[in-house]
Amino acid sequence: MKKILITGGAGFIGSHLADELLAHGYQVRALDGLSPQVHGPEGRRPDYLNRDVELMVGDVCDREALDRALEGVDAVYHFAAAVGVGQSMYEVAHYTRVNNLGTAVLMEALIARPVERLVIASSMSLYGEGLYKTPHGEVREGGERSLDQLRRADWELRDTDGAVLRPVPTPESKSPALASIYALSKYDQERMALITGRAYQIPTVALRFFNAYGPRQALSNPYTGVLAIFASRLLNDSPPKIFEDGLQQRDFVSVYDVARACRLALETPEAAGEVFNVGSGQPQTVRAIAQRLARVMGKEHIEPEILGKYRVGDIRHCFADITRARRLLGYEPQxxxxxxxxxxxxxxxxxxxxxxxxxxxxxxxxxGLTV
Structure with a gap:
């Protein structure tokens, strides 16, 4: 059996990937620092982590811990990261250390101990704004909205004539537009892994995750996925707080579909050297998602609170074009x-x-990070 290392393997997506790999005959080892912000102050093995996962507790920036974790390993998923757009804008050193330095330390360890495949968790955040169409049908990349426009609560992107641009699915070919320290660090992780993989003949795949949701998200972490944050509010009978007008569009994808895409990235020879969007391909407004969650939780009487404010680092619309993942990986959201x-x-x-x-x-x- 192949032995697979997942850095960050005790987390939300990592633990679901571990289940997926175990179900398909792999051995799984996880290296995780059990961050208090995610796992609580006790720092203990989470109950949801499959008992067949070999958990090693350690810091991804610790070369000795990485070397121990890499012993006997055939492939690596690198999921260890500090996550959160807003928090990254003031805990700059922390995000840069965990995400950028942590990846650099892993790359040096893999240069000394190459593996058959490296799969890196990237993020849709590196796109900034998604792709748009003008009223005349011209496809263009979304730019930044001015502070003056945002102070007027004019949320949509517009062309030079003032006409509203219509969002369309965003493919991997769109240029990065890094609107936050988190986005910058995820792009750095992705590029570092692909560059190192190419130089040292380590077949590497980058997966740009969109908004994953499902069981096991850290509900007490206010910087995690938006659905987990909304769930935390609703569990406490409080309204979800939504920036802008709530009509911004995102791509919400089940963690089970994400885990399956991750396994396909390991098993598909043609995936080496490629970058893939991993999403549902279906846009949803943030307001509608909050209302739907309240309904399924039996709390439909709790309406979201629309703040009418902008958070620095946020973008208006972005949802996935998953054509490449369908064609090369055989990925299909289920x-x-x-x-x-x-x-x-x-x-x-x-x-x-x-x-x-x-x-x-x-x-x-x-x-001063909200307007």
Whole structure:
């Protein structure tokens, strides 16, 4: 059996990938620092982590810990990262250390101990704004909205004539537009892995994850995925807080589909050296997602709170064009949003969460990171 290392393997996506790999006959080892922000102050092995996963607790920036974790390993998934757009704008050193330096230390370890395949977790955040069409049908990349426009609560992107641009699916060919320290660090992780892989003949694949959702998200982490943040508020009978007008569009993809895409990236020879979007290909407004989550949780009486504010680092619209993943990986999303949300609600029924959203919002506001 092939032995696979997942850095960050005790986390949300990493643990689901471990289940997927184990079900297909792989051995799995996880290296995870068990960050208190994600796993709580106890720093213990999460109950949801499959008992067949060999967990090694260690810092991804620690070369000795990485060398131990790489012993006897055939392939590596690099998922270890600090996650969160807003927090990255003031904990700059922390995000740069974990994401950029951590990846650099891993690359040096892999130069000394090459593997058959490296799969790197990248992010849709590196696109910044997605792709758009003008009223005349011209496809163009979205630019930045001015602070003056945002202060007027004029949220949509416009062309030079003032006409609203229409969002369309974003392919991998779109140029990066790095709007946050988090986005910059994810792009750095992706490029570092691909450059090193090419130079040292380590077949490398980068997967740009869109908004993954499902059981096991860290509900008390106010910088995690938007659905987990909304769930935390609803579990405490508080309204989800939504920036701008709530009509910004995102791509919500089941963690089970993400895990399957990750396995396909390992098993598909043609994937080496490529970058793939991993999403559902279906846009949803953030407001509609909040309302749908409240409904499946039996809390439809709690309407989201529309803040009418802009958060520095946020973008308006971005959802995935998954044509390349379909063609080269054979990837096809299998979990319908209604089914995925119903399962999420079932899991949430047995969960509790410490609502830290107000604290996180206050931190952003105190630093002038909301407009």
């Amino acid at each position: 979990v319908r949003l209604d089914d995925g949300m119903a399962e999420l609600a079932e899991w949430l029924a047995d969960q509790s969460a410490e609502d830290r959203v107000a604290q996180a919002s206050a931190e952003l506001s105190a630093r």
